[in-house]
Amino acid sequence: MTMAKKDKDGKGRKVLIPLVAVALGFVLGSIVVAITGKNPLLMFNAIIQGITGINIGRGGFNPRHIGELVIQAMPIILTGLCVGFAFRTGLFNIGAEGQLMMGSLAATAVALTVKAPGFVHVPLILLSGMGAGAAWGAIPGYLKARFNVHEVVVTIMLNYTALHLNNWTILNVFGSVDRVKTAEFPASALLKDPWLASFTNGSRLNWGFVPVILAVLAFWFILEKTPFGFSLRAVGFNKDAAKYAGMKVNRNIVLSMVIAGAFAGLAGAIITTGTFSFGRALPAAEGYGFDGIAVALVGMNHAPGILLAGLLFGVLKSAGPLMQSAGIPREIGGIIQASIVMFVAMKLGIERILDLVKGKRAGKAALAAAEDGAEAGV
Amino acid sequence: MSIGLILEMFPIALMFAAPLIMAALGGLFTERSGVTNIALEGIMMVGAFAGASVTVVLEPVTPLAPWLGLLSGVAAGMLFSLLHAFASINLKADQVISGTALNILAGGLTVYLCQILFNQQRTRAFSSGIRKMTVPLLEKIPVIGPILFREIYPTFYVAMALVVLTWFVVWKTPFGLRLRSCGEHPQASASMGINVYAMRYAGVIISGALAGLAGATMVLTQDIQYTVTSIHGAGFIALASLVFGKWNPWGVLGAGLFFGFAQILSYYAKDITFLAALPQEMFYMLPYVLTIVALVVFAGKTVGPKAAGEIYDQGKR
Numbered sequence: 001m002t003m004a005k006k007d008k009d010g011k012g013r014k015v016l017i018p019l020v021a022v023a024l025g026f027v028l029g030s031i032v033v034a035i036t037g038k039n040p041l042l043m044f045n046a047i048i049q050g051i052t053g054i055n056i057g058r059g060g061f062n063p064r065h066i067g068e069l070v071i072q073a074m075p076i077i078l079t080g081l082c083v084g085f086a087f088r089t090g091l092f093n094i095g096a097e098g099q100l101m102m103g104s105l106a107a108t109a110v111a112l113t114v115k116a117p118g119f120v121h122v123p124l125i126l127l128s129g130m131g132a133g134a135a136w137g138a139i140p141g142y143l144k145a146r147f148n149v150h151e152v153v154v155t156i157m158l159n160y161t162a163l164h165l166n167n168w169t170i171l172n173v174f175g176s177v178d179r180v181k182t183a184e185f186p187a188s189a190l191l192k193d194p195w196l197a198s199f200t201n202g203s204r205l206n207w208g209f210v211p212v213i214l215a216v217l218a219f220w221f222i223l224e225k226t227p228f229g230f231s232l233r234a235v236g237f238n239k240d241a242a243k244y245a246g247m248k249v250n251r252n253i254v255l256s257m258v259i260a261g262a263f264a265g266l267a268g269a270i271i272t273t274g275t276f277s278f279g280r281a282l283p284a285a286e287g288y289g290f291d292g293i294a295v296a297l298v299g300m301n302h303a304p305g306i307l308l309a310g311l312l313f314g315v316l317k318s319a320g321p322l323m324q325s326a327g328i329p330r331e332i333g334g335i336i337q338a339s340i341v342m343f344v345a346m347k348l349g350i351e352r353i354l355d356l357v358k359g360k361r362a363g364k365a366a367l368a369a370a371e372d373g374a375e376a377g378v
Numbered sequence: 379m380s381i382g383l384i385l386e387m388f389p390i391a392l393m394f395a396a397p398l399i400m401a402a403l404g405g406l407f408t409e410r411s412g413v414t415n416i417a418l419e420g421i422m423m424v425g426a427f428a429g430a431s432v433t434v435v436l437e438p439v440t441p442l443a444p445w446l447g448l449l450s451g452v453a454a455g456m457l458f459s460l461l462h463a464f465a466s467i468n469l470k471a472d473q474v475i476s477g478t479a480l481n482i483l484a485g486g487l488t489v490y491l492c493q494i495l496f497n498q499q500r501t502r503a504f505s506s507g508i509r510k511m512t513v514p515l516l517e518k519i520p521v522i523g524p525i526l527f528r529e530i531y532p533t534f535y536v537a538m539a540l541v542v543l544t545w546f547v548v549w550k551t552p553f554g555l556r557l558r559s560c561g562e563h564p565q566a567s568a569s570m571g572i573n574v575y576a577m578r579y580a581g582v583i584i585s586g587a588l589a590g591l592a593g594a595t596m597v598l599t600q601d602i603q604y605t606v607t608s609i610h611g612a613g614f615i616a617l618a619s620l621v622f623g624k625w626n627p628w629g630v631l632g633a634g635l636f637f638g639f640a641q642i643l644s645y646y647a648k649d650i651t652f653l654a655a656l657p658q659e660m661f662y663m664l665p666y667v668l669t670i671v672a673l674v675v676f677a678g679k680t681v682g683p684k685a686a687g688e689i690y691d692q693g694k695r
Contacts, residue, residue, distance in 0.1 A: 032490070036490075036494045037494075092474055094416075094474070094478070143670070143673070143674060147673075147674050147677035148677060149670075149673045149674055149677050150673075152414075152416065152474055153617070153618075153621060153669070153673060154670055154673060156416065156614055156617065157614075157618060157666040157667070157669050157670050158666070158670070160611055160614060160662075160663070160666045161663050161666045161667055161670075164659040164660075164662040164663045165659070165663065167659055168657050168658075168659035168660070172657060283607060283610075284607050284610055284611070285611075287482075287485070290478060290481060290482050293475070293478050294478075294482065297475065329489070329490045329493035329494065331485075331486040331487070331489045331490035331493065332486070332490060333486070334482060334483070334485055334486025334487075334489075334490075335483060335486040335487055335490060337482060337486070338479050338480075338482035338483030338486055338487075339479075339483070341475065341478060341479040341482060342461065342465060342476065342479040342480075342483070344475070345465055345466075345469075345471035345472055345475040345476045345479060346465050346469045346471050347469075347471070348469045348470050348471070349468075349469045
């Protein structure tokens, strides 16, 4: 086998593993649905309805489902970019959740305190969300670079710190009548648009998808097309080699976490001013950070993969109510998502299975060739 | 701050501390064997779900139902942690990713099962969880008596016993020595004929048992039913206790008690003059912020197990 062929095989396999993991996740989900006495076909019907808006079982088309899919996918694509970006520099960022919360807190602050026309107000809100997320991401980055403190534990701790800091600020600084949310934002702060909503039959679809697409492009451009991105990836591949090659490893670690945090902060701003129109005090974390880990893993930390994986897990969420109305608990989406992550983590097992399948196929091909040869000989 | 207030706070703080200590001890076993377990939270959720469900179902049959609930929490935790063990030991999965999968799975699985079993997003409410007890004679001891032996949940004594047991098993038995060696330098342990795989399985499964027990304890002493927010981050505070307690049972005990008090202070702060001005949320934040500070202080010193989180590669020197 030539080198080129081997490389191509390796790359194909890299794409194959997440696909097999996704397939296995759905198989496992179907089994869970079946053994708890429900019909897995109803689950798939709900998922197809979530993607296309078309109900195959009963007929009918409702574009609202497509709008809701986009709404669910937007934040987790961004947290996926957040986790994926840090991954590429060799950092495991479990802190997307906290970075997102700080982003939504900053967005709330700017939405409530700044008076400006919409075309200034909205970008200002998005930028402030990114800034707050970046600052929150800088903390574990700095601690890792300066003290070599493991980022996993620090980011977990910062998630809960952010949760309580957010709640305190929302309730005490911005004031809340019902101890749940702040006053409504002015119209100039919102990403909502009645036209988009009516276009998708009353979904919560808003202009948030524009910055999301820009973020996906920025992720791809920074990492794949700039020397800076190259040096970030070099640190991810081999810290010591990168250092030996004269790259600023510590600076890259901090910057990687800053950029990662900005993606999550943007998600927070979009949720706050797009899906909602007020700042919220939260009883518990909402799981965007963990979703982001799942998205980044299945998307192999690459921009197109993250986009697709975000849409996949988005539909598992947006189809939840459809499943529920078909009598299947919506939590099956979470079970499928978790099993997909587990299967990706078990990639060694999947590789063994693939080797087995491939070995059989190669064996069969060799056998067929031998028979052909024998026949030709006769 | 009056003496009466402290006496009043103690039993509640101990109630909060017990599950933290149990789960952190679980974390101690797995990390000492060389496997990182950020899934303590998820395992606690599964243990809490099992504990609450079994209690609800067996309540009409036997007064021992909550205790059987605790046992089923242990069993469920062990079973659930097997997934983590298989993925990270046999299939050499990244331990943080596998732990993350468990954390996501726990939320989905438990609520899914609630919907199947109870037709709602939570388990049915049980009429009584673990009951408080007063130890006769010992409660008469001045100062210590009312603090430690009057109206206390027996699960706190279980937690205390587990601290001593953990210290004994991990530091005073051959098994413990082998377990710790696998967390420091697994290749060296293997060269001495220790089965690293078996040791790490033991570490992970014991952590599953303890975290499952912790989850069941938490729901049966602090709640009336299992909901998806029953555990609300206690697993991560347990992880914090482990780090703050320097991967050592006595340290874990101290950290668990401290964080238990930090939680309870948030409720009592308004009655204590010099704390009244501080916001409640600050007390919630305290364990997490202190853990980050502790990590920075410990930085560069060898405190935790050296090989924790590393995939065991037999060929590595």
